[in-house]
Amino acid sequence: MCGFTGWIDWTEDLTKQSIILEKMTGTLANRGPDASGTWISPHCALGHRRLSVIDPANGAQPMVRTSEDDTYVLVYNGELYNAPELKRELEGLGRHFTTTCDTEVLLVAYMEWGPVCVEKFNGIFAFALWDSREQQLFIARDRLGVKPFFFAKQLGRFIFGSEPKALLAHPAVKPEVGPEGLAEIFIVGPARTPGVGVYRDLSELKPGQCAIVNRSGVKVSTYWELKSKPHTESVDETAKTVGDLLKDTVERQLISDVPLCTLLSGGLDSSALTSLAVNYYNETGQSNVHTFSVDYVDNDKHFKAHAFQPNADAPWIERMVSHLGTTHHSMVFDTPELVATLREAMLARDMPGMADVDASLLLFCREIKKEATVAISGEAADEIFGGYPWFHREEALNAGTFPWSLAAGMRADLLSQDVAAWIRPLEYIGDRYSDAIAEVPHLDGENEAARKMRQMSYLNITRFMPTLLDRKDRMSMAVGLEVRVPYCDHRLVEYVYNIPWEIKIAGDREKGILRKALEGVLPNDVLYRKKSPYPKTHNPNYLNAVRKQVLEIINEGTSPLLSLINVKKIRELAESEAASSNLPWFGQLMSGPQLFAWLLQVDMWLREYKVVIR
Structure with a gap:
């Protein structure tokens, strides 16, 4: 995992702008504490900060390769989990490699296949690749948007980076926010509208998008999106497919040349990933799996159950650690630390975020980083399998707005009259909801109940899930920790999206099909525990x-x-x-x-x- 930045300018000689490039690259030092590099040509400047995970001795970026009269230069953030298969395929086509890192696989894949290479990738990624012969920049972002990509389009200029702070370090990008940005902060948040960068000049490459930047402008295209397809497998067949996909995904994501761990809350999602990791380590003769959990001083005294957090995690963490025999690390934070870290969490996001949840996650990641460089986390299972309470409540299904925006009127009341009149918050959230609903790919012949559940799934995957992925990326990379999210494997997401709701809730339980898929992998009491989200302080x-x-x-x-x-x-x-x-x-x-x-x-x-x- 890394951070990158740069810009294209057709009107100036960028070889004279190295100081600006160094400044932009320097803002991303936390994302890549292991190495720094820049590359400049007359019209393209690229900067990179590296966090070494695969082949630390090689794979420096920007990575440059030549072929005849063409020079290709890549800056990249992410991991390709099918890099070994791609490498074998490319070698069969006569391509040669000098490293064992996936960065070179991505670069050579583009050299061989051009922009369609992204359709072959299984992984989490954002990258920018300069092609000197074509005089164009090819950019892309992974299908689910796990890794970020921000950009600013200006006359004759295209500025980009992994985080807004890199773009804001360029003198042409100002920290200006208009009515749309304020509406995103005050009424849409904690979710954010896909493509919106909050700052006036900033946009975000959407998940599943790529683009070509040349003298003609910026041509964006979508190479992946959710599609509705008939589901023909039985409950048992569906459970087996889910289990097989998850097992394959976890095993691919356990590959690392640096210390790796799992995040363990004692809930279904993280316990499943940890159990699969332990099984794989046992089968391959690797050392013991390290697990990490988080809690807060006096939470045991002040915890009160509610719909989103029906029970405390601590006893269930102990249950799984004992069952799996992992080497466990329990992190406990106190109020002064959480309050003091609010500022650092805001700086990591370049804007306000999820407050105490962001701050505690950043503290948690910092402690993990002392022992490991890569972590496996259970994000996205609830969005994909339908685990949140709002999937199961008629008032949320029929609300005519995002289920996490049911109190939008109350939020609007917290704005000054002038700001509310300017940004028209309820109208704004209504328009964003209408836009989202218009995108939903429904299936011919579905009844109204099935349409509602598909709609709810789509909203969660495309609008709410990116919020949690953004939080996890920004807080973890702020301390140089790479977090992998197996439930975001696009094959799994594509498959589960089309599972009928009555199968998703097999056994009349939320995430029932996932529970069925994990029978034999987890103890029954953990397997059927009620959902509990990332913990927060109750002190x-x-x-x-x-x-x-x-x-x-x-x-x-x-x-x-x-x-x-x-x-x-x-x-x-x-x-x-x-x-x-x-x-x-x-x-x-x-x-x-x-x-x-x-x-x-x-x-x-x-x-x-x-x-x-x-």
Whole structure:
């Protein structure tokens, strides 16, 4: 895993712009702590920071290869899990390799097949590849959007990078935010509309897209998208296919030349991946699997069950560690650490995010990095298999909006009157929902119930899942940790998307088909445990700390935040008894404590990035 940046300019000689390129590349040092490299030609400048995972001694980037009169230069972030098969195929076609890294496989694949090479890749990736003979840049992003790619199109210029901070280091890109960006921050979040970069000049290459950048402009195309197909397998056949795909995916993603571990919450998703990893390590005679979990000081005293978190994780983690015999590392964080890390988490995202959840994940990843460079994580299983409560509630299925936006009206009330009139938040979220629904690829002959479930699946995979993938990428790469997400294998996603809902809930349980597929892999009590998400602190000290800081900002009266929010409403919330509860003030995914922590992040963002609202 790495970070890259660069730009194309048809009007200037970029060989005179090395200082700018070095500055842009330097912003991504955390993503790639092991090495740095740049490459400049008259019209193309490329920068790269490397985190060495496969073939550390070789594979430096930008990687340059020549063929006759053509020079190819690649900057790349990701992993190709089918690199061995591709390499054998390319060798059969007469291609030669000088390293064992997947970077060279990707570059040679383009040299052999051109832009259609992306259709052959199984992996998580974002990359930019300069072709000197064609005088064009080829860019691409993986099918599910696990790895990021931001860009800014300007007259005669195309600027790009793994994170917004790299683009903002270029003098032509300003930290300006307009009504669309504010709407994304204040009403769409924590999800983000595909393709929207929040900053005025920034866009994002969407998952499953590639593009050619040349003197004629930027031509974007979609090489992969979800498609609806009839499902003909029985429940038992479906469970076997799911199990086989997941096993193959995990084993591919366990390949690494540096220490690897798994994240273990004791829930179905992470326990399954850890169990498959242990089995594979045992079969191949490898050393013991290391597992990592996270918790918070005094959570055992303050935990209260609710729909999204029905039980605590700790006893189930102990159950799985004992069952599998892993070498386990338990990380426990306290309130002062969580509050102090809100700023660093905001900097990692280049914008406000999921507040305490981001901060704790960053702390967690930093501790993991001390022992491992690669981690296997269970993201995306709930979106793909239908595990969230909103898949099973009629009010969410019939709401006419995103299920995570049911409290959009309450969120809108937290904006100042001027900002609300400018960005029209409820109209904006309504338009984004309509856009998403119009994309859904339905299947001819489906009844209304089946259409609703397919629609809900599509919204979760294309709108909510990228939020969690973005969070995991940004918080882990902020400390140089690579996280792999087996449930995002595109073969698995394509297959499960078309499983009828009555089979997905086999046994009348959420994610029933996944549970059936894992029979014999996990103990039954773990196999049928109710879903529990990434844990957060329940300690009232956290609420008190973030609420106090928000009130200090309000009382100080100089923050740029104050012109954006309904100060009177926020003050009332902060001073009310209800603020100490875990009721969702800001939608189904943000409690009172999270609201105040999020407002702190917005304040930090506005000040530190010197954001201009216009």
